[in-house]
Amino acid sequence: MCGIVGILGSEGVADKLVDALKRLEYRGYDSAGVATIVDGKILRRRAEGKLRNLELALEREPLAGAIGIGHTRWATHGAPTERNAHPHATDQVAVVHNGIIENFLDLRELVKSGGAELETDTDTEVVAHLITQALQAGKTPRDAVADTLHRLKGAFSFAIIFKGEEDLMIGARRGSPLAVGHGDGAMYLGSDAIALAPFTDRVTYLEDGDWVVLTRTSFEIFDESNLPVTRPEHTSAATAVQVDKGNYRHFMQKEIYEQPEVIGHTLSRYLNLNKLCTTLPKGTSVDFAALDRLVISACGTAFYAGLIGKYWFEKYARIPVDIDIASEFRYREMPVKAGDLALFISQSGETADTLASLRYCKQQGMRIGAVVNVPESTIAREADVVFPTVAGAEIGVASTKAFTCQLSVLASLAIHAGRARGVLSAEREAELVRMLGEVPAYAVKALKVEKDLEKLSQPLSKSNHALYLGRGTNFPLAMEGALKLKEISYIHAEGYAAGELKHGPIALIDESMPVIVVAPHDEIFEKTVSNVQEVAARGGRVILITDARGAAEAGINAWKTIVMPDVPEIAAPIIHAIPVQLLAYHTAVFMGTDVDQPRNLAKSVTVE
Template sequence: MCGIVGYIGEQQAAPILLAGLSKLEYRGYDSAGICVRDESTGNVEVVKAKGRLRTLIEKTDDGHSVIGTSGIGHTRWATHGEPSENNAHPHCSDDKNVVLVHNGIIENFQELKEKLVKRGYTFYSETDTEVAVKLIDYYYKKTESPLTSIATAMLHIRGSYAFGVMFKDCPNKIFAARKDSPLIIGKSEHGTLIGSDVPAILDQTRNVYYIDNMEIAELTKDEIHFFNMDEDEIEKEVVQIKWDAEAAEKGGYEHFMLKEIHEQPRAVQDTIGAYVKDNAVDFSEIGLKDEELANIERVYIVGCGSAYHVAMAAKYVLEDMTQVPVEIDIASEFRYRNPILVKNSLVVIISQSGETADSLAALRLAKEKGVAVLGVVNVVGSSIARESDHTLYTYAGPEISVATTKAYSTQLIAMYLFAMRLAQVKGLLSEEDCAKMIAELNELPAKIQKILDDKERIQWFASKYANAKDMFFLGRGLDYAISLEGSLKMKEISYIHSEAYAAGELKHGTISLIEDNTLVVGVLTQSNLYEKTISNMVEVKSRGAYLMGLTTYGNYGIEDTADFSVYVPKTDPHFATSLAIIPLQLLGYYVSVAKGLDVDKPRNLAKSVTVE
């Protein structure tokens, strides 16, 4: 959940490091720092700043005051120790011979710290990272080998980590290593780079290598070498990043979130187009064969946050269309409840980054139990993509805002397509009916655009409720799944206490929370549940709630109950989530803007949760 960059080459390092960190501030923004080696003196200079990256940029005159052509940088999301310059990365050994940046959590840091204190080391910070750098220094002083010292330290560290490491005694090299935290290595015309995510190095190169678990990379300005724990050199193939560099920029929008909301029609269309061939769902390119689908007797879907809400929607769709039982789990619960996975089942892991720590652990647990895994991910070459038996890529492109929008929407599309193909293989969806559903899918981008074209009504309504203290979202069936995501968007970027409830649960305690002018959003896209949800909305209105109703065009009777109504185009009921979520994304966004908050970097959150 922190950002790492590194560079060694022919150009000044600090401006490149700061530019890379600026692309990673969504991964951490409590503090930032860089370390640069001055080749003329052999010394390394470490500069840190508390708060947003802008403070560090100003402190270093955009990097121009820090001289040298190799260095490492970091933007931090605090885990061990409060945000401060002392706790900011990079961290150094006592004699400043070893300097390190770290993403992840070292679980046995206290045990290692006690060992190092007994050997004369002192500690200036509250971080687990300082333990790592001093452990590497300890083994370096014994072995005089950077590679051996890093490898030996890795064998003694428990937890997750990605490291960028510099040794004062090795002026022409930087090193990188990883276990369970993302890290990529890049090669440009004038040097080599490390980064914890593609946007960090995209303006320097499109040619990257993915470093795997328990591997070490050694970088010079001209070469990159990879090693395993035995220090045997291993070969890796270069991967070319297809993203347009401008895709990771705001493109004239005030915030990345608004830009990414508006990119959903394109992202949805691209994801559909990747798997629909000749008017049929085709998974042949990912190796998911009909014979394998035919044998599936149970599906387990695992995700965190918004990915879990996709799982909730997918459960309703899959069970209705395929008659296959579906269990859904929050990833952190799945791995610890000792799940009973039946024979002939499939585990689906949903993750935008493909590096989500709990989801990755759930994947590995499923494979240990001998169950096939389907990964639904957005990032090519990510850990979940590489370790899954099959991977359904979502074609959202880079998603920078911490609050997911287009990745969520493309994950929904992937799960619709999976449900449709599974239903066909099970003999429950005819070719004719499948063609009709594909036609409905192909209309979704234009229908999403229609909702976006009417966003000013949502903006006006959001300004009225920007000072709300509490909000509630209600729905039944798929509308409950939509409500969960709408509520999350509200709470994570506006800091308004918001909850989503299955509407039928109101009378079992929740209705006691309703006070005069409490905003309640009722979602009503499922025609068979419309009247039931209306009755629940009437109940809260009679207790003083102010009602926003979200339904499809034609259900104008909702205006008899709701104080403010929002309409979305009609579609196949299975696909309603894809349309109904758009007004709720916009509502959360505009409430946050009206409150003057940092929409793209909400407090206490980071984009990719790579630690437990």
């Protein structure tokens, strides 16, 4: 997801724009730029690649101006070049844009017929020309923007400045998030409150379809019908301290090591370890006993968390669960029942497909629950009930601590639902709560396998493909492990249910194929081992992730056995997520890839 920052200040803003954009680097980007107004004229500096390149451009050619907009771009339409970098501008207007304009080809022809000469391959440039042509027709800036917004199809957020207007900025959102920051004699726009934190903690979040007109001392918000509306002001919890890596080589490594702490913080919201029972966060209420079924939807890593949650809800609460990837769910018109609960999982709370699926379920009369890490996000605001994770800011694009915190919430909710539905006795609830309460301590022990996994990274990095296997809750974890390896090392990997091995994947097995097996000693351990023996018999290089008992009883000539602490079944997916994260991390480090910002990926996907 791209990043937007806008500043209406009292002194030069170019350096402040770049500093704010640095706080959004975790989203992923491939070019960056800023635009300011100097003596009434729009001036720009843009650069391909990282923000350091933009800083160098500004050192060579500084920009003055007390009003400006900045952007980090993740390429959608057009290659990641300086020419396609934002802001896009005419002599009348400059625009930065997150999202995708779906009808931009038709709009290109429209503005070209009006005399526009297009210089880039982007959809955003069309917006600048539409506004410009409206201005040339005699419209005011606010009317020109209002007219343009109604021509656009797709998801977007904008920050816009105008030639000759040194006390005016307009922002708009449809789908992609945008917030207004309130200062003293200054106003701000940002796609994330984190970007605005050095300037202000007073934030107003635009609702979907809103647009806003800013001066240094005022703001007016309009809805998609151009009617003035009032939105509440919040005190943002985003920290004004720049997030750093501390003593770790990468944010991802730091975030892997933060898991014992953040899992503990998250579980403390849902478990009463004194009374050994589950509890829901204050203001949160769900009648699980009244549910006929549960619907879960999410994308990427959050979807795999949901799949593990499905196992838990069905086992511990006997609630039938329907789950689908949000990008599929939103279009297949799944039949749902009004009054049942739909649960949506998202680290950012802004994932476009997940949000669209949420809105579909809401229209059908379902109650909406959200498992999110950002309580101020759109998904959180539109949900009926929010189940927060307490992972803190996750900077690495490949999710680690957000995933295990999502699992911690889902496990807690499944136990709570089981007790509410009479499936679990008070004694069994107490036993499970005690087990979950020990997860942070187990996580500390799990991190001690890092050196063993680091040694595996060099030979694993020479592979072109890898296979991950698991059964039960370890099947979604196998898919998550494969995703992690793909995301940051660029090695092709697939996750399979171990029982499916004979139905196709076994054809891939040879002496060059690493096969990572997640198999703690549980009730289906023997079944998994029998599948793994078939791999070993065909020369596959087995990396077995198990516990001490599993290592002793497997009877497999494994390439490497990673011995994890013995943990209860309900805790196993949370704890065994750690070695698959570390294996991917060290393989990527050895290969020299950009671990925290892997190519082509964004932290928060706010377009389809």
